[in-house]
Amino acid sequence: MRRRFDLLTVLGLLFCLAACASAAVPPPPPPAAGGDEAAALYEKAEAYYRNNFQGKALQHYVIVIERYPNSAPAPACLFKAARLYQEKNSPDKAVYYYEMLVSRFPDNPYAVEAHYEMGVCRQQLRQYESAVTALNYYLSINNTKHADQAHLALADCYEALQRYADALPQYAAGAKNLDRAAQVEILKDVRILIDEHLGGPDLLTLLPRMADGTVVDFTRYRAAQYLVKENRRADAAKLLRQINFAKPQYKFYEKAEQLLQTAEAPAPRTAEAAPPAAREAAKPLAPAPSEIKAAIGVLLPLSGDRAVFGREVLHGLMQGSELFGAGQGAAFRIVIRDTQGDPAVAAKLVNELADDPGVLAIVGPLLSSCAKSAAIEAEKRGITLITLTTRENILDHGFFVFRNFLTASEQVKALIRYATMNQGAFRFAVLYPDNTRGRLYRDLFSQNLDSTRYRLVASVGYNPNETDFRGAVQQLNAHGQIHALFIPDNSRQVALLAPQLVYYGLKDVMLLGINSWNTDELARKAGSYLSRSVFVDGFFAHSTANGEVAPFVQQYQDSFHQPPSFLAAIGYDTAHLVARALGGHGELDREGFRRELLKVHDLSGVTGEMTVGEDREIQRHLYLLRVGGERIEELF
Incomplete structure (x- = not known):
C-alpha cells in the first residue's frame, strides 16, 4: 500500500541554486578546508541547478566533495549530489553520498535529513531492513521536517516485511496531522491491513502503542466489534468510550456510536435460549404480494x-x-x-x-x-x-x-496496489490503444501511480486496429528496464500483441490488464505468452475463494439456462444491497432508505464483500486473475 505524498517537496526547501560558467578541473590537491575556491565551486553548482543544468551542477558538487572533503560547503554538496541522483532514478548512488554525509558530518543538519532520504532510497531498492533502520533513526530525532512521511514510509516497509503489527502504529502516527483527503486514503489502507492480516486480539495488543487520532479511533471500533462478537460487551463499551466523537468526520464514527449503544444495552436473549415455539414463530415468512x-x-x-x-x-x-x-x-x-x-x-x-x-x-x-x-x-x-x-x-x-x-479507476488502483505491494514493481509503462477509452486508462494510471515512489517511464499509444506492434514495442525498449506494463485493451488485441512483445525483445515483464481480458479464448490463443500477466474483474464465475459464487452460478443456470455474466452478478448483489437497507427497519421513507443504505458494511456478495463508502461508491476487493494455458484462473 502506498500513499500519495510529495516526498520531493524537500527540494524546494533545500535547494536555492543559480548558474555560472564552468571551469577546468585540475588534479585534486590533498584534503583541505578549501576556503574561497570551494565556496566558488559551490556557488557555480548552485547556479547551474537554478538554470536547470542538473548535470553540470552534479559535476561541480562532486568536485567540491572530492577536492575539498572537509570544506564548509561539503555537507551541502553531499546532500544535493545525492538528491540529484534520486532525481535521476539512481537510488544506489544516492545512498553512497548520503552514507558519506552521515559518517563524515553526523552533527550537520543535512545529515539529519539524509537519514530520512536514505530510508526512502533503501525502500526503492527493496532493502527494507536497511530502510527500517534509517527511518527509525530519523524518527528518534526531535523536530525533523518529514516525520509524517517517515512514519508512513516505515509502515510500507513493515508491510513489505510482513511485520503487520508494526505497520499499524506507524499508520496512526503518520496520519494524525494529515488533511481529510489524505486520511481517507490512509483509512482505506488500514482497513485492508486489518481485514487481511490482523485479528481482534492483535488490535487489542496494539492499541496502547498507537498515537491518538483517526486511525486509532478506527482501530478501537474494529477491536470493539471483535469484543461484541466474543460477548465481551462491557469491554467493548469501555473501549468505544475512548473514541473522540466530538468531530466525527468519517462514516465509521456513526457506526461506532451505534455499536456503543448496542454494547451498553442489556444483552438480548438468543434464539437458542427461547422456547421452540417462539423460535418457530420468529422465522420470517414471505409476505403475500398484496x-x-x-x-x-x-x-x-x-x-x-x-x-x-x-x-x-x-x-x-x-x-x-x-x-x-x-x-x-x-x-x-x-x-x-x-x-x-x-x-x-x-x-x-x-x-x-x-x-x-x-x-x-x-x-x-x-x-x-x-x-x-x-x-x-x-x-x-x-x-x-x-x-x-x-x-x-x-x-x-x-x-x-x-x-x-x-469502474476504470477502481481497476487501475487494484492493479497498482498488487504490482507494487505484492510484486515489488518500481518502473512502469503503459501501452494503450489511442482511443477515448485507452487514453482514459492511460491518464488514470498516471494519476494513481505515486510519482514520489515509483516511475512511469513511458506511455506509448497505438492505432486501435493495429496488427503490427513493432514500432510501439521498440519505443518501450528505448526506455530501459520495465518491471510492469499496463495494457488496457480487449482480449482480441492482447492476443495479437503478446507474442510480439516477446519477439521484439520485451521479455520478463509483468503484464497488467483490465476486465476485458477475462475470456478463456485469450488463454487458448496466447496463454503461453501471458504467464506473467495479472488482470482484475468484478466477478469470476469459477471462483473457489468466494463461497457465495458457486450457489449463485448454479441457481442462475438452473433458472435462465446460461452462465451468469458480471452484469447478472451486479444485478444480484444490488438486490442484496436493497434488501439489507430495507430489512428489519419497519416502514422507511426515501430519506430513511438512503440513510440505511449508507450504513451497509462488509456485506457478502458474489462480486466481493460490499461496503457503501462515504462518497456513495460501493467498494469491494476485485478478483485478481491470471491467464493460464487453457483458461482464466483465480490468482487469490
Whole structure:
C-alpha cells in the first residue's frame, strides 16, 4: 500500500541554486578546508541547478566533495549530489553520498535529513531492513521536517516485511496531522491491513502503542466489534468510550456510536435460549404480494441493441430479490421500466417513478449515456438512484446518487496496489490503444501511480486496429528496464500483441490488464505468452475463494439456462444491497432508505464483500486473475 505524498517537496526547501560558467578541473590537491575556491565551486553548482543544468551542477558538487572533503560547503554538496541522483532514478548512488554525509558530518543538519532520504532510497531498492533502520533513526530525532512521511514510509516497509503489527502504529502516527483527503486514503489502507492480516486480539495488543487520532479511533471500533462478537460487551463499551466523537468526520464514527449503544444495552436473549415455539414463530415468512408495500424502480435498456445487457442485469435482480427480499423478510416489489437506451426517456422515467410514493429508490440506468440525465432528475426529486455505470464523475451530482459497478479507476488502483505491494514493481509503462477509452486508462494510471515512489517511464499509444506492434514495442525498449506494463485493451488485441512483445525483445515483464481480458479464448490463443500477466474483474464465475459464487452460478443456470455474466452478478448483489437497507427497519421513507443504505458494511456478495463508502461508491476487493494455458484462473 502506498500513499500519495510529495516526498520531493524537500527540494524546494533545500535547494536555492543559480548558474555560472564552468571551469577546468585540475588534479585534486590533498584534503583541505578549501576556503574561497570551494565556496566558488559551490556557488557555480548552485547556479547551474537554478538554470536547470542538473548535470553540470552534479559535476561541480562532486568536485567540491572530492577536492575539498572537509570544506564548509561539503555537507551541502553531499546532500544535493545525492538528491540529484534520486532525481535521476539512481537510488544506489544516492545512498553512497548520503552514507558519506552521515559518517563524515553526523552533527550537520543535512545529515539529519539524509537519514530520512536514505530510508526512502533503501525502500526503492527493496532493502527494507536497511530502510527500517534509517527511518527509525530519523524518527528518534526531535523536530525533523518529514516525520509524517517517515512514519508512513516505515509502515510500507513493515508491510513489505510482513511485520503487520508494526505497520499499524506507524499508520496512526503518520496520519494524525494529515488533511481529510489524505486520511481517507490512509483509512482505506488500514482497513485492508486489518481485514487481511490482523485479528481482534492483535488490535487489542496494539492499541496502547498507537498515537491518538483517526486511525486509532478506527482501530478501537474494529477491536470493539471483535469484543461484541466474543460477548465481551462491557469491554467493548469501555473501549468505544475512548473514541473522540466530538468531530466525527468519517462514516465509521456513526457506526461506532451505534455499536456503543448496542454494547451498553442489556444483552438480548438468543434464539437458542427461547422456547421452540417462539423460535418457530420468529422465522420470517414471505409476505403475500398484496402485503408488500416497498417498491424499487428499475431502469434498464430492454429494447434496442443494448437490450441483451439490460436483461442480464434484470435476471440477476430477479434472482436476488427473491432470495434476499421475500426469502429473508425484506420483500420489495420491482417496478421495471425500459429506458430504450435514450437519456431523455431515462430522465422522464425517473420522474414517473418518483411520482409514486411507494417507490423508495431506483436501480439504474445501465448505460453511461443515460446515467447523467437520470442522476440530475433523481437529485431534484430526492430519491436514491443506484447507478450501474462506469461514468467516472457520476457521483458528483449530489447526495442521492450511488454507484454499484466496476469502474476504470477502481481497476487501475487494484492493479497498482498488487504490482507494487505484492510484486515489488518500481518502473512502469503503459501501452494503450489511442482511443477515448485507452487514453482514459492511460491518464488514470498516471494519476494513481505515486510519482514520489515509483516511475512511469513511458506511455506509448497505438492505432486501435493495429496488427503490427513493432514500432510501439521498440519505443518501450528505448526506455530501459520495465518491471510492469499496463495494457488496457480487449482480449482480441492482447492476443495479437503478446507474442510480439516477446519477439521484439520485451521479455520478463509483468503484464497488467483490465476486465476485458477475462475470456478463456485469450488463454487458448496466447496463454503461453501471458504467464506473467495479472488482470482484475468484478466477478469470476469459477471462483473457489468466494463461497457465495458457486450457489449463485448454479441457481442462475438452473433458472435462465446460461452462465451468469458480471452484469447478472451486479444485478444480484444490488438486490442484496436493497434488501439489507430495507430489512428489519419497519416502514422507511426515501430519506430513511438512503440513510440505511449508507450504513451497509462488509456485506457478502458474489462480486466481493460490499461496503457503501462515504462518497456513495460501493467498494469491494476485485478478483485478481491470471491467464493460464487453457483458461482464466483465480490468482487469490
